[in-house]
Amino acid sequence: xxxxxxxxxxxxxxxxxxxxxxxxxxxxxxxxxxxxxxxxxxxxxxxxxxxxxxxxxxxxxxxxxxxxxxxxxxxxxxxxxxxxxxxxxxxxxxxxxxxxxxxxxxxxxxxxxxxxxxxxxxxxxxxxxxxxxxxxxxxxxxxxxxxxxxxxxxxxxxxxxxxxxxxxxxxxxxxxxxxxxxxxxxxxxxxxxxxxxxxxxxxxxxxxxxxxxxxxxxxxxxxxxxxxxxxxxxxxxxxxxxxxxxxxxxxxxxxxxxxxxxxxxxxxxxxxxxxxxxxxxxxxxxxxxxxxxxxxxxxxxxxxxxxxxxxxxxxxxxxxxxxx
Amino acid sequence: xxxxxxxxxxxxxxxxxxxxxxxxxxxxxxxxxxxxxxxxxxxxxxxxxxxxxxxxxxxxxxxxxxxxxxxxxxxxxxxxxxxxxxxxxxxxxxxxxxxxxxxxxxxxxxxxxxxxxxxxxxxxxxxxxxxxxxxxxxxxxxxxxxxxxxxxxxxxxxxxxxxxxxxxxxxxxxxxxxxxxxxxxxxxxxxxxxxxxxxxxxxxxxxxxxxxxxxxxxxxxxxxxxxxxxxxxxxxxxxxxxxxxxxxxxxxxxxxxxxxxxxxxxxxxxxxxxxxxxxxxxxxxxxxxxxxxxxx
Numbered sequence: 001x002x003x004x005x006x007x008x009x010x011x012x013x014x015x016x017x018x019x020x021x022x023x024x025x026x027x028x029x030x031x032x033x034x035x036x037x038x039x040x041x042x043x044x045x046x047x048x049x050x051x052x053x054x055x056x057x058x059x060x061x062x063x064x065x066x067x068x069x070x071x072x073x074x075x076x077x078x079x080x081x082x083x084x085x086x087x088x089x090x091x092x093x094x095x096x097x098x099x100x101x102x103x104x105x106x107x108x109x110x111x112x113x114x115x116x117x118x119x120x121x122x123x124x125x126x127x128x129x130x131x132x133x134x135x136x137x138x139x140x141x142x143x144x145x146x147x148x149x150x151x152x153x154x155x156x157x158x159x160x161x162x163x164x165x166x167x168x169x170x171x172x173x174x175x176x177x178x179x180x181x182x183x184x185x186x187x188x189x190x191x192x193x194x195x196x197x198x199x200x201x202x203x204x205x206x207x208x209x210x211x212x213x214x215x216x217x218x219x220x221x222x223x224x225x226x227x228x229x230x231x232x233x234x235x236x237x238x239x240x241x242x243x244x245x246x247x248x249x250x251x252x253x254x255x256x257x258x259x260x261x262x263x264x265x266x267x268x269x270x271x272x273x274x275x276x277x278x279x280x281x282x283x284x285x286x287x288x289x290x291x292x293x294x295x296x297x298x299x300x301x302x303x304x305x306x307x308x309x310x311x312x313x314x315x316x317x318x319x320x321x322x323x324x
Numbered sequence: 325x326x327x328x329x330x331x332x333x334x335x336x337x338x339x340x341x342x343x344x345x346x347x348x349x350x351x352x353x354x355x356x357x358x359x360x361x362x363x364x365x366x367x368x369x370x371x372x373x374x375x376x377x378x379x380x381x382x383x384x385x386x387x388x389x390x391x392x393x394x395x396x397x398x399x400x401x402x403x404x405x406x407x408x409x410x411x412x413x414x415x416x417x418x419x420x421x422x423x424x425x426x427x428x429x430x431x432x433x434x435x436x437x438x439x440x441x442x443x444x445x446x447x448x449x450x451x452x453x454x455x456x457x458x459x460x461x462x463x464x465x466x467x468x469x470x471x472x473x474x475x476x477x478x479x480x481x482x483x484x485x486x487x488x489x490x491x492x493x494x495x496x497x498x499x500x501x502x503x504x505x506x507x508x509x510x511x512x513x514x515x516x517x518x519x520x521x522x523x524x525x526x527x528x529x530x531x532x533x534x535x536x537x538x539x540x541x542x543x544x545x546x547x548x549x550x551x552x553x554x555x556x557x558x559x560x561x562x563x564x565x566x567x568x569x570x571x572x573x574x575x576x577x578x579x580x581x582x583x584x585x586x587x588x589x590x591x592x593x594x595x596x597x598x599x600x601x602x603x604x605x606x607x608x609x610x611x612x613x614x615x616x617x618x619x620x
Contacts, residue, residue: 054422111560
């Protein structure tokens with residue numbers, strides 16, 4: 001890997017900017033960016049599952065909820081140290097996603113969306129109902145990771161975890177496994193005919209994505225200090241989808257860019273809480289209808305336009321007719 | 325177990341089941357025609373409830389509430405057809421490649437959009453429409469007048485739907501489109517126009533359900549959530565695309581909820597539906613009446 005490769009040094013520059021950014025910001029903005037990095041992890045892992053492998057899961061936020069609650073409950077009830085709590089949260093998330101994936105990745109894609117949606121609702125309702133054990137709607141007080149409530153160490157914590165997640169996802173997608181995922185998304189029957197064990201790799205993608213979500217959720221729980229079933233509401237899932245779609249669905253940088261910029265935008269507009277969601281969902285609809293690539297597509301087209309001084313679209317050989 | 329008590333809860337469950345049926349009928353009908361799950365059906369339910377509330381308060385008055393149901397269903401029919409024209413039709417004329425992903429994201433975004441639009445326009449308040457009828461009795465079971473009237477209305481709508489599907493030419497055309505989408509074009513049916521009409525009918529059914537159930541569930545921006553949850557449970561239990569399955573599944577869901585909250589624990593109301601869902605999926609993975617899909 002060449003150090004002087006333009007893309008690599010560009011990423012390194014971004015990382016340096018992110019490391020030195022907190023010194024220019026107040027405490028409030030450090031907090032905002034920490035949460036933005038949490039959503040980056042969620043968006044990037046959902047993109048791994050939904051954008052690259054084509055498996056639409058509507059229960060991604062639930063795995064973060066499971067990670068947070070498992071870690072906190074294990075620490076509160078069993079008295080284990082903090083790092084073991086986070087580890088147990090992640091491991092339980094991986095186990096649950098293995099079982100769920102094994103059961104429901106055998107059927108068509110639309111059933112995966114329904115079943116994960118039902119799973120999300122069941123977990124959320126259960127946490128609310130069993131309030132003796134889980135604290136219910138009142139929430140649980142999670143032990144803080146650093147013992148303080150100042151956001152500066154949490155900024156670097158989340159930055160580190162999100163960099164780890166992004167590198168892990170990039171490494172997976174560059175390897176042979178990435179080709180399997182892309183093949184599964186493009187045409188599952190053809191991938192199966194070429195010898196890709198689709199069920200195994202779909203379950204693997206589900207496990208990796210959910211494990212990352214559980215890890216992020218556990219860290220989130222220990223950073224905020226109070227977890228409640230609100231984390232598992234459908235709005236969280238809708239926000240993840242919004243971030244990924246606006247950023248660019250099948251790119252590496254898309255979810256990261258989308259999560260950070262849209263979180264920043266949402267916080268600038270925090271007084272108009274309904275209008276910002278209306279505008280964002282309208283943008284998502286317009287992007288899906290007309291643009292389909294999100295912000296990354298916009299950059300790609302701009303680069304193409306500058307390089308070629310105009311966009312040359314390939315001409316279809318025959319007129320598009322109504323397909324199946 | 326007291327038979328008297330048991331039969332009362334059974335009847336209450338059957339009534340709730342038929343009330344849930346309207347909602348899920350729309351979703352399954354649209355899926356049968358277009359193979360698209362519309363995640364925003366709860367929001368059309370809410371629009372129907374809001375329109376009904378506005379009509380009763382400002383125009384009609386509470387004696388003629390049934391006219392309000394018809395008018396709100398009519399308006400939402402056109403709204404649904406318009407939405408389908410703009411958003412869903414590109415899936416079928418070759419513009420969009422990834423169909424299921426597009427449909428899911430667009431309908432979910434539409435649901436969020438409509439819900440927040442309702443909060444913006446109407447405010448985060450809960451509106452109470454005036455009662456439709458005074459409390460009555462079915463045998464020894466005392467029943468709220470709203471539920472009784474909503475039950476009658478739902479039965480009328482289901483009967484109309486059945487008549488429409490089985491006896492008229494358009495209904496048979498819809499059945500044909502659901503069975504074989506490309507073959508029906510050779511019979512001279514404009515599939516794209518039927519898509520728009522089907523979407524309109526599905527959303528009109530949901531809006532009629534919303535208008536009928538407005539005094540029971542009250543009118544607020546989140547009133548579409550519970551019908552959405554029940555609706556999707558019902559369609560998974562029934563099997564995607566099957567209309568008679570919706571009736572069976574909604575009745576069993578209503579009975580399961582009613583008996584469960586009567587004899588086990590009323591605070592676990594939401595869980596009974598999901599337990600039934602998991603049980604059915606373990607026995608029949610494609611739903612009770614679902615078509616066995618060949619796994620890719």
